[in-house]
Structures are given as structure tokens and as C-alpha cells.
Amino acid sequence: MRTEHDSFDILDQALNAAGTAEADAVFISTDQNISRFANSNVHQNMSEISAELSLRVIVDNAMGVASTTVFDGAEIERTAALAREAARHADPLPNFSGLYRANEPLPSVRTFDEATANIAPAEKARALRTMFDRGVASGVHFAGVYGTGASSVAVANTHGVRRYCTLTASDATVIAIGANGSGYATAVDRSNVDVTALGEEAAFKAALRADVIEDIAPGAYDVILEPPATAEVLEWMGMIAFSGSAYEDGSSFFVGNIGNQILGANFTLTDDALDDAFLPFPFDIEGLPKRRVAIIERGIVRTPVVDKAYADRLGFAPTANGWSLGGSDHGSALHLSIEGGDATREELIRSTKHGIWITRFNYVNGLLEPRTALMTGTTRDGTFLIRDGEVVARLPNLRWTQSIVEAFSRIEGLTRERRRVGTWYNHFGGTIAPVMKIAGWNFTGKQQTAGMAQSSLEG
Amino acid sequence: MKPTRAQLEDVLASLDGSGLRYADVRWTATHEQHVRVRNGEVETLASTIDRAIGVRVLVGNGWGFAANSDTSEESLRKTAKRALEVAAASNIASTQRVTLSDIEPYVATWSSTYEIDPWSIPLEKKIEHLLQSTEPMRGDARIHQVSGDISCYRQEKIFASTVGSFIEQTTTEMGGGVEAVAIEGDEFQRRTYPNPFGGDYQAAGWEFIEQLNLPGKALEIRDEALALLTAPKAPSGRFDLIVGSAQLALQVHESCGHPTELDRAMGLEISLAGGSFLQPSMLGNFRYGSDLVNIVGDATIPGSIGSFGFDDDGVPAQRFHLIEKGMFVGYLTGRDTAPTIGRTSNGTVRAETAARIPIIRMTNINLEPGTTPLADIIADTKRGIFVETNKSWSIDDLRLNFQFGCEVAWEIENGRLGRLLRNPLYTGTTPDFWRSCDAVADRASWRIWGLPNCGKGDPMQTMRVAHGAPAARFRDVEMG
Numbered sequence: 001m002r003t004e005h006d007s008f009d010i011l012d013q014a015l016n017a018a019g020t021a022e023a024d025a026v027f028i029s030t031d032q033n034i035s036r037f038a039n040s041n042v043h044q045n046m047s048e049i050s051a052e053l054s055l056r057v058i059v060d061n062a063m064g065v066a067s068t069t070v071f072d073g074a075e076i077e078r079t080a081a082l083a084r085e086a087a088r089h090a091d092p093l094p095n096f097s098g099l100y101r102a103n104e105p106l107p108s109v110r111t112f113d114e115a116t117a118n119i120a121p122a123e124k125a126r127a128l129r130t131m132f133d134r135g136v137a138s139g140v141h142f143a144g145v146y147g148t149g150a151s152s153v154a155v156a157n158t159h160g161v162r163r164y165c166t167l168t169a170s171d172a173t174v175i176a177i178g179a180n181g182s183g184y185a186t187a188v189d190r191s192n193v194d195v196t197a198l199g200e201e202a203a204f205k206a207a208l209r210a211d212v213i214e215d216i217a218p219g220a221y222d223v224i225l226e227p228p229a230t231a232e233v234l235e236w237m238g239m240i241a242f243s244g245s246a247y248e249d250g251s252s253f254f255v256g257n258i259g260n261q262i263l264g265a266n267f268t269l270t271d272d273a274l275d276d277a278f279l280p281f282p283f284d285i286e287g288l289p290k291r292r293v294a295i296i297e298r299g300i301v302r303t304p305v306v307d308k309a310y311a312d313r314l315g316f317a318p319t320a321n322g323w324s325l326g327g328s329d330h331g332s333a334l335h336l337s338i339e340g341g342d343a344t345r346e347e348l349i350r351s352t353k354h355g356i357w358i359t360r361f362n363y364v365n366g367l368l369e370p371r372t373a374l375m376t377g378t379t380r381d382g383t384f385l386i387r388d389g390e391v392v393a394r395l396p397n398l399r400w401t402q403s404i405v406e407a408f409s410r411i412e413g414l415t416r417e418r419r420r421v422g423t424w425y426n427h428f429g430g431t432i433a434p435v436m437k438i439a440g441w442n443f444t445g446k447q448q449t450a451g452m453a454q455s456s457l458e459g
Numbered sequence: 460m461k462p463t464r465a466q467l468e469d470v471l472a473s474l475d476g477s478g479l480r481y482a483d484v485r486w487t488a489t490h491e492q493h494v495r496v497r498n499g500e501v502e503t504l505a506s507t508i509d510r511a512i513g514v515r516v517l518v519g520n521g522w523g524f525a526a527n528s529d530t531s532e533e534s535l536r537k538t539a540k541r542a543l544e545v546a547a548a549s550n551i552a553s554t555q556r557v558t559l560s561d562i563e564p565y566v567a568t569w570s571s572t573y574e575i576d577p578w579s580i581p582l583e584k585k586i587e588h589l590l591q592s593t594e595p596m597r598g599d600a601r602i603h604q605v606s607g608d609i610s611c612y613r614q615e616k617i618f619a620s621t622v623g624s625f626i627e628q629t630t631t632e633m634g635g636g637v638e639a640v641a642i643e644g645d646e647f648q649r650r651t652y653p654n655p656f657g658g659d660y661q662a663a664g665w666e667f668i669e670q671l672n673l674p675g676k677a678l679e680i681r682d683e684a685l686a687l688l689t690a691p692k693a694p695s696g697r698f699d700l701i702v703g704s705a706q707l708a709l710q711v712h713e714s715c716g717h718p719t720e721l722d723r724a725m726g727l728e729i730s731l732a733g734g735s736f737l738q739p740s741m742l743g744n745f746r747y748g749s750d751l752v753n754i755v756g757d758a759t760i761p762g763s764i765g766s767f768g769f770d771d772d773g774v775p776a777q778r779f780h781l782i783e784k785g786m787f788v789g790y791l792t793g794r795d796t797a798p799t800i801g802r803t804s805n806g807t808v809r810a811e812t813a814a815r816i817p818i819i820r821m822t823n824i825n826l827e828p829g830t831t832p833l834a835d836i837i838a839d840t841k842r843g844i845f846v847e848t849n850k851s852w853s854i855d856d857l858r859l860n861f862q863f864g865c866e867v868a869w870e871i872e873n874g875r876l877g878r879l880l881r882n883p884l885y886t887g888t889t890p891d892f893w894r895s896c897d898a899v900a901d902r903a904s905w906r907i908w909g910l911p912n913c914g915k916g917d918p919m920q921t922m923r924v925a926h927g928a929p930a931a932r933f934r935d936v937e938m939g
Contacts (some may be wrong), residue, residue: 033545035552036917038727042552044816045545046524049538052509066506069528079508086504089582129552144730145917173730183934222584250603250642251649256763326505328495362733367851368864371647376862378855380733399853399886400861424919445862447855448888449736 001117002029004052004164009155010071014055015158017080020087022058024099024157026325027051030427032149033121034221040132040141042125043281045181046174057083057101061091065326099160100287107151107289109273109280111167113191117150120169121431124148124195130176131199140176140183140203146195147171151161151427153285161287169279171422175381176202180210184359184381186228188422188430190279199269205359214385214393216443224348224410229361229383231378231421231431233404234269234336236366236375242295244310244321244330251370253405254301263299263408268339270294271305271321272301272432278337278420279429288320295311295333307333319381323428335429338436341414348390348437356441357384357391358396366404372405378447413437460530462512470539474516474621477543481517481559483620484539485771485813486510486530488545488687489612489846496589497606504582511814512866514542520557521549526814560793560803562774564623569768571630572761573614573664577611580665585609589637592673595680596639601688604640605681608657609633609668612911612923616813619670624773632764632923634911635668636659637677641684650684650866650883651848652676652834653905654705660764660909660923683867686700686879693868693883695939699840700885701833701932703847706865707826708908714889715754716824716926718858719781720807721790723819725799734854736889738785739800745787748893751829751931756791758806758822764909765824765925767809771817774806785894791819811920812890818916822906825927829899833930836898841870844938846883885938897931905929 002010003391007027014025029051036044054067057080064086123147135142155163171188172195183205185198213432239246246252253262273281273290283289286308294302306314307322310330321331349357359382368374378399385393415434422430474482489512495503512535513526516769523546589607596605612632619625638651638656653671654660661667670723702710710926718735722728737745758776760766767776772794779790790800793808796819810817836846868883871877907927914921 014523032917035549036727036730037552039555041554042549043522043727044524044818045522045549045554046526046816047541047545048526048814050511050526050528050814052528063500065686069510070508070509070530079506082506086506089501090504091500121545122551123913125548125551132554143726175730177726177729229758240630242691249640251640251647261621268787326503328503364854365851366866369647370883371645376851376853378853378860382855388765397855397860399855399862401862401884424917445860445886447857447860449857449859 001031001150001152001166005239007152007164008156008162011054011154012081013073013076013154014053014148015156017077018055018057019080019101020057020059020084022099022158023056027053027154028151030149030151032147033124034145034147035124036145037128037264038143041137042128045121046256050068052187054325055079055083059084059087059089061092061096062087063093064090065440087270093313096309097312097412099157099159100161103161104289106282108247109282110276111165113281114167116148116170116192118166119148119192128193131196134199134240135176135203138203140178140206142174142176144174146174148192155283155285155287157287158440163283163287165282166278167281169427171280172198173453174198174202176206178206178210180213182206182381183258186421188279188420189382196449199391203264209384209391209394211267212308213395214395216395218443218445220440222352222437222439224352224355224357225436226359227419227433227439228437229358230436232361232364232374234431235271235423236364237335237373239405240366240370241373242305242333244304244306244314245313245328248310252304253373254304257301261299262297262301262405264342264411265299265409266411266414267296267299270337271333272337273429278335278432281428284322285325286319286322288318290320293319297316304331305333331332334426336431338382338433340416340418340434345415345435349386349437351392351413352386352389355386357386375404376401397447398443400442401444402442407438407441410439412439424453460536462617464619464625466532466535470535471619471621474535474539474543478518481621483515483618484508485513485615487813488615489585489812492736494585494589494609495606496586496593498604499594500655501586509812511812512538512815516542516546517557518543518546519550521546521553521557524816525674528814549571549638557795558798560797562622562794562834564768565773566625567768568879569628571662575632575665577633577664585789589669592637592677596677596790599685601641601685603640603642603683607637607673609635610657614654618771620773622773627767628768630662630767631659632662633667634909635671637673639681639684641688643688646688648684648687649688650680650722651660651682654908655849656912660911662762662764663887678718687867690744690879690881693880697935698938699934701845701930702842703842703845703930705848705908706846707928709849709852709933710863710908711824711826711926711928713852713854714858714861715781716821718791721792721796721800724790725796728811732915736859737859740817741776741787742800743786743788744892746785747782747787747890748785749896750784751899752782752785752875752893752896753827754821754824755780755827756824757806757924760823760901760907763786763823763865763907763925764911764923765822770806770808771810772804772808774804777806779805791821793817801883809922811922813919815860815918820915820922821924822911823925823927826928826929828902828929831898831903833900833904833908836900836932837876838874840871840932843872844883845869845871845876846885855911859889883938885936887936892933892936895934895936896931897934900929900931
């Protein structure tokens with residue numbers, strides 16, 4: 001992690017080397033430690049220090065981008081020359097009003113935890129060893145990942161915008177594997193997460209109804225979705241529906257529906273990097289101050305999320321969602337926040353006559369029919385049958401194929417409590433979601449292991 | 460800065476003692492250039508150069524890995540020391556013995572080949588080629604978007620290990636493709652050539668882009684995208700299915716490549732991508748597919764992006780069967796996993812860059828061609844569906860239950876291709892599907908497809924792999 005002084009020194013060199021009236025640059029430096037474990041054994045353990053400079057230059061309203069991991073004068077000059085050459089060959093951006101220049105004040109948010117930044121690999125290993133040892137007593141073994149890291153993010157442009165922020169992140173995913181089933185727990189925070197507590201949560205799920213295995217026929221069932229399941233669906237929604245490029249290429253169901261209520265009135269989704277209880281961050285990498293953006297408000301489609309170029313191009317108000325210079329998404333919602341309701345998980349389960357409680361999804365794909373957000377995926381690590389308001393049995397992993405536009409029109413309840421979920425590609429934020437009850441989720445198949453040697457996973 | 464052999468060997472020597480059992484050090488410089496045009500505009504012109512060093516050590520039974528984007532000599536020494544600290548931490552929570560399969564020391568240099576250096580082609584020419592390919596697709600109001608991509612990739616890699624190996628490798632690749640998006644009302648159809656997500660990729664130079672003939676194929680996919688808008692929806696039910704080469708390549712990837720990764724079978728990747736239904740006890744006695752199904756791992760094929768000289772354990776590239784006459788006979792392995800099944804590494808451990816831990820990755824995982832011409836297979840099909848070009852993919856955590864969507868399908872009636880069909884989906888269970896294979900087309904329909912975006916590991920590593928596949932027929936497959 002680099003200091004503010006060092007970061008701006010590199011950015012100033014880059015902007016000077018750009019040699020154009022308009023340019024911006026981002027310098028991100030990260031120190032991270034990641035431990036992977038399986039069969040209650042640490043099998044991969046890494047420590048990485050990395051830094052990258054990205055430079056974007058504007059020539060006659062056309063943009064070119066180059067990046068490097070070497071920061072001496074000659075390399076920065078070479079990077080600038082590559083960016084200029086690219087810009088000279090690019091086309092002017094339609095309606096582009098230039099790089100961000102308003103230089104508004106940033107929101108004050110808590111992004112850094114000193115203790116998390118300095119946690120030693122040995123300390124994390126001891127926590128994992130404690131979890132492994134407890135697993136022996138409860139008859140499970142563990143697999144997963146436990147990461148901590150600290151980053152500095154610096155942004156500058158030729159209009160005098162200069163932003164710098166340090167952030168920490170800790171995340172862990174734990175799967176507990178027992179004789180008849182597996183369970184899952186995950187957490188992400190700006191402070192160090194309690195991996196042993198996650199181990200206990202996952203072990204509880206692995207043991208739940210492990211002695212009662214039932215089957216279920218394909219069809220539509222009410223589902224209780226835990227936040228990790230919802231988060232995976234929202235990751236795809238981010239790509240196929242919320243981004244500026246999805247709106248522009250016509251694949252998003254937002255096209256023609258801005259201002260229309262097409263989802264349930266109890267569904268509100270924001271991009272919220274300001275909530276200290278979530279994973280806050282004060283600016284996007286174009287330097288715009290983060291703000292709370294209503295993407296879907298009480299079921300009404302409000303706006304895609306866009307970078308500066310696509311805000312100008314599409315005529316939307318800026319949403320401060322530029323997370324890559326020159327990237328093709330033209331807006332990513334990295335802080336997805338679903339508004340909670342007033343129920344508890346237990347109430348949602350008790351209200352379900354015949355349904356399925358889902359811990360998480362596996363390998364969701366949202367490209368089937370993007371205009372209805374038709375997706376498919378399977379369940380894993382804890383799929384349970386609910387009968388007459390009780391969790392009565394464990395189910396095999398199930399395949400589902402479901403329009404998410406339709407599903408989010410049939411939300412029957414949301415919990416007050418919400419949980420943060422991280423994902424591998426998002427180092428700035430994640431998803432925060434309540435547990436959701438949705439009517440009529442369409443299941444189309446199941447994982448069939450009959451006749452094969454059983455793996456260590458449930459089946 | 461590119462390190463010298465002496466510098467790397469000095470770093471390895473500095474690690475000696477303290478119970479060190481093994482160490483390696485890697486350096487990579489990865490150059491990428493991406494050009495994308497869209498609706499007549501140059502949308503993306505981006506260049507990246509990523510340099511990294513990585514040091515991996517095994518002390519006792521604890522692995523330690525440290526990496527840095529600062530590749531200076533001082534950074535190398537600090538990174539090596541950090542790897543020892545990480546290994547010491549691992550030993551606190553390492554509960555299983557690590558055994559490495561034997562390996563010879565190699566001092567070698569390897570490079571992929573090309574005729575025309577991708578970086579020797581000026582940007583103007585790349586842009587012009589894409590505009591010439593995509594502009595003719597515009598004009599119909601229902602064509603909402605046309606786009607084209609050209610990508611250049613080069614990775615220089617140096618590997619040195621305490622075994623005594625010193626290996627330098629350079630891989631140069633190019634990829635390209637075009638797509639057309641047609642919209643009418645609520646119907647959205649995307650058609651790509653030769654494959655989605657930037658097209659097809661080979662370890663080659665500009666000559667590969669010329670061979671693709673993007674300008675010559677563009678109007679064909681535009682017309683198909685338009686026709687798909689009003690085509691009937693592909694039916695639900697059970698049909699005999701002929702899967703085209705491009706789609707079958709992805710089927711091989713998902714339902715054979717991943718489940719034959721030994722680290723997945725051992726549970727080492729469960730936390731992110733899952734495990735495998737193919738367990739070691741099934742080696743040699745499990746019928747994976749019909750007698751016609753022969754699937755090999757082959758990292759030695761010239762011109763393919765799944766090829767290399769040595770893997771990141773320093774093991775030479777190899778060719779071996781995973782599935783032989785339908786029987787499951789092999790895994791993809793590395794030095795630390797192969798001993799668990801009583802074998803030696805078959806050289807499939809790779810990392811995206813030196814900043815990542817090497818893990819088992821697919822190489823070129825190929826379905827071997829059969830003997831029947833594709834036309835004869837179609838003629839022999841009374842009632843079926845022909846599907847081609849992947850659109851969506853999903854498979855469960857054991858790689859058993861899958862569902863694939865394709866960009867395009869055609870009805871087959873009485874041995875003839877008939878109506879175009881939109882939005883085909885097919886689903887099944889891996890062994891049932893491959894056991895139902897009753898015809899594998901001959902080499903005329905066989906082709907290697909480069910997939911530069913295979914995700915695995917945590918942190919996620921994107922690996923460049925490839926799959927050779929012909930078309931093949933599968934009986935009684937569930938669609939819809």
C-alpha cells in the first residue's frame with residue numbers, strides 16, 4: 001500500500017507524460033494475504049504486493065487507455081505514448097462533455113481498519129487451526145478461503161481533481177462438510193472477519209436435517225433465499241441489466257422501462273457506497289463522489305449505472321459508477337443494497353406451506369434471455385425442504401431456470417436483518433441483502449449421483 | 460527488469476536451510492492489446508503490460524507463496540523472505556503431508572510460433588479490418604449493434620527451481636471475432652462468429668486473423684441474427700441432438716475438463732467452483748461415455764493456446780488420455796497431487812502470471828475425431844436438433860447436472876436440416892449424456908477452439924486453454 005505522497009507523485013508523472021489537455025489516471029496499490037484450505041488443511045497460502053497505474057488520455061474527444069506495473073520515468077512515458085496512440089485512432093465519444101471537473105467534496109465514510117491492515121499470516125493460521133480442531137469434535141471438515149488486505153486508491157486528472165483513500169477488506173468463505181451434507185457461511189467487512197464463527201455457522205447448516213434426505217419433483221416452489229444466493233443473481237443482473245453497456249446494446253430489461261413499475265413494490269435496490277454498515281468507499285475511479293443511487297425503487301426502474309462517458313452518451317444523470325478506465329461495461333454497481341423488510345427468517349419459514357430454503361447458488365448464468373433476465377443455476381451447500389412451516393428434510397442440489405424479472409415481482413417477504421456478501425471480482429464493495437421469500441421459483445432438474453461414487457459433497 | 464539466471468539462482472540459494480524442501484521462482488511479463496469497434500466507432504483501444512515475480516516454497520508440510528509487481532532484485536529477495544514467513548504460518552494449520560512427484564532438472568527455452576508478429580501490425584490496420592468486417596452488417600433497422608474484436612497477447616516467463624531447472628518460455632497469441640445483435644419488440648438475438656466473447660484464439664500472429672475471414676462471414680451471422688427474431692422457439696422434449704464443434708468444445712470443457720482436474724476431485728477447489736463426480740476410486744473402471752468417446756489432454760499441439768513447453772512445476776508438456784473408449788482413465792495432475800493416486804505429474808500446473816500460485820489447469824482437452832462424415836450423421840438422423848455456438852452455460856458443483864444454451868439451432872427431419880430455431884436449451888447429466896453419444900464426426904469437422912477465459916482459483920485466475928472437437932450426435936437428450 002502506497003502513501004498519498006508516493007501515489008500522487010506517480011500520478012503527476014503520468015499526467016505530465018500524457019501531454020494532452022485532458023487526461024486522468026488511477027494508481028491502485030494492494031497488499032493482500034489469502035489462505036485457502038480444504039479437508040481442514042491449509043493448502044495454499046499467499047502474500048502479494050501489487051500496484052498498477054492506468055492512464056487515460058483524451059485527444060479530440062476520443063479516448064485511449066494504457067496501463068503498467070512499472071513506474072519509472074521511461075516506462076510512464078512509454079505508457080503515455082501507447083495511450084496517446086490509442087486515442088488518436090479512436091472515435092470521438094458522442095456527447096462527451098469531458099472528464100470530471102466539478103471537484104465536489106467527498107462523503108466522509110469509514111474505509112480503513114489499522115488492525116486488519118496489519119494482521120499477520122500466522123494469526124490467521126491460528127484462527128483456522130482453531131476452526132479445524134473444533135470441526136473434529138463436531139464431525140465436519142472445512143474448505144474455504146480467508147483473506148485480508150489493505151489498498152490505497154489514488155485518482156487524479158488534468159482538471160485538478162485529486163482523490164486518495166485507503167481501505168481494508170477481510171473476507172472469508174467456509175464450507176463445512178459432514179457425512180451427509182454440507183453447510184456454508186460467508187462474510188466480508190472492512191474489519192477482520194471472525195472465521196471461527198463462520199465455521200460454526202457452516203457446521204450447523206451441515207448438520208441440519210442431515211439424517212433426513214428427501215427428493216422433490218421439478219416444478220414451481222416458494223423459496224427462501226439466503227443473501228449469498230440473491231447476491232449471485234444480482235452479480236448477473238449487474239452485467240445484463242444495470243450497466244451502461246447493457247442499456248446501450250439493448251439487452252437490458254431497463255430499455256423502454258425507465259419510470260415503469262415492472263418489479264414488486266416491496267423491492268428497492270440501490271448502489272450505496274455511503275452506508276457505514278455496508279462496505280463504504282467515497283469516490284469512483286473517475287473521481288466522482290459516490291452517492292446513493294436508486295436503481296430500482298419500490299419496483300420502479302430508475303436508472304442504469306453509468307460512467308461519465310455513458311452518462312453523457314445516454315443522457316442519464318451521473319451515477320459515479322466508473323470503476324475501470326476504458327472498460328467495456330461503462331458502469332458497474334459494486335455496492336448493491338437491497339432494502340430490508342420487517343420479517344425474521346424464522347417468520348418467513350413458518351409462513352411457508354411447501355417450499356425450499358436455499359443457502360446459495362452455484363454457477364448461475366444470466367445469458368439465456370437477458371430481456372427477461374432468464375437465468376439458470378443450481379443450489380449447493382444446504383438446500384432444505386420446508387413443509388407446513390418447518391424445515392423437515394435436506395434436498396439434493398437442484399437446477400432452476402427462472403426469469404428474475406418475474407421472480408422479483410413475486411417477493412412475499414424480506415427480513416429486517418441484512419448480510420454483506422463479497423465476490424471475487426469486486427474489491428471495493430459487494431452486496432448487502434435480506435433473506436427473501438419468493439413465490440413460484442421454477443426448478444427444472446437435480447444433481448443425480450445415483451450409481452456413482454459419492455464425493456465429499458452432499459448428494 | 461528481466462532477471463538473470465544468476466539472480467534467480469542466488470535467490471533460491473538464499474532460501475536454503477530452515478527445513479526448505481522445495482522452492483521455485485518465476486518472473487512474467489504479460490503484454491495485451493485489445494481493439495474493439497462497435498457500430499462504426501472504435502470503442503476500446505487498450506494496452507496493458509503486467510510484470511510480476513513470485514516465489515513458492517515448501518517448508519515441512521507448509522506451502523508459502525509471495526508475489527510482487529516490483530520485479531527489482533531487492534524486491535525479489537524481500538519476496539523470497541516473505542514466502543518463508545507465509546510457509547511458517549501455513550505449518551500452523553497444515554494437517555496433511557505434502558509429497559512431490561519426482562522430476563528431472565531442465566534447462567530449456569520454448570516459444571510458440573507465428574508468421575506475422577501481432578505487434579507489427581499498426582493499429583490503423585487492425586481497426587480498418589474490424590470496420591470492414593462489421594460495417595456491412597449495418598443498415599437494417601433491426602440490427603441494433605454490430606461489433607468486432609481483435610486481441611493480442613504475449614507472455615514471457617522465466618522459471619527456476621531448487622530442482623535445478625531454468626526454463627524460459629514465450630507465448631504469442633491472437634484472437635478475433637464479430638457479432639451482430641438484432642432486436643425486434645421484446646425479442647433479442649445475438650449471433651457471433653466464430654465464437655462469442657471476442658471470437659477464437661490461437662497461438663499465432665496476424666495470419667490467424669486473416670484466416671478467420673471475418674469480412675467474409677459477417678453477413679452470414681447478420682442474416683442469422685435477423686432470422687432468429689422470427690424463428691420458432693426450439694422445442695422442449697427429448698430429441699436426438701447433434702452438437703456442432705464450437706458448442707461441443709465447451710461441453711468438453713465443462714463436463715470433462717473440469718471434473719478430471721485432480722485438485723477438484725481431492726476437494727481442493729470446493730470453496731469456489733466445487734468438486735468432481737470423478738473420484739480416484741473410479742479410475743479405470745467407470746464408464747464415462749460410449750466406446751466412441753476418446754478425450755485426451757495434449758499440451759504439445761502447435762498453434763494452440765493450451766500448449767506450452769513446460770508447466771509451472773517445470774514438468775514437460777505431455778499428451779495422455781483422460782477418457783479412452785468411454786472409460787475414465789486419467790486426471791490432469793501436478794507434482795503435489797499426482798502422488799495421491801500413485802502417479803507422477805502429467806504437467807498441467809499453470810498460473811495466470813508469476814503473481815499467482817500455480818494450480819492444475821486444462822491444456823488442450825480434445826475429443827478425438829471419429830470416422831463418420833458429419834453429413835452422413837445428419838442424413839442418418841430421423842428427427843433431431845442441430846445446435847451450435849454457445850450462448851449460456853451452467854453446471855453443478857460436481858460437474859454432473861448441466862444446462863447449455865446455444866445461439867442457434869436447426870430442426871432435423873428425415874435426415875435433412877430444416878427450420879432455424881431460436882433459444883435452444885439442452886440439459887442432462889454428464890455420464891448419461893456422453894454414454895448416449897452414438898456418432899462422432901470425422902476430422903473434417905474437427906477444430907481446435909481457444910478459450911482465453913477459464914476461471915479457477917482464489918484469487919481468481921483466468922487461464923488460456925483450448926479444446927479440439929468435431930460435431931457429434933447424442934441420443935434422447937432433454938431440451939428446453
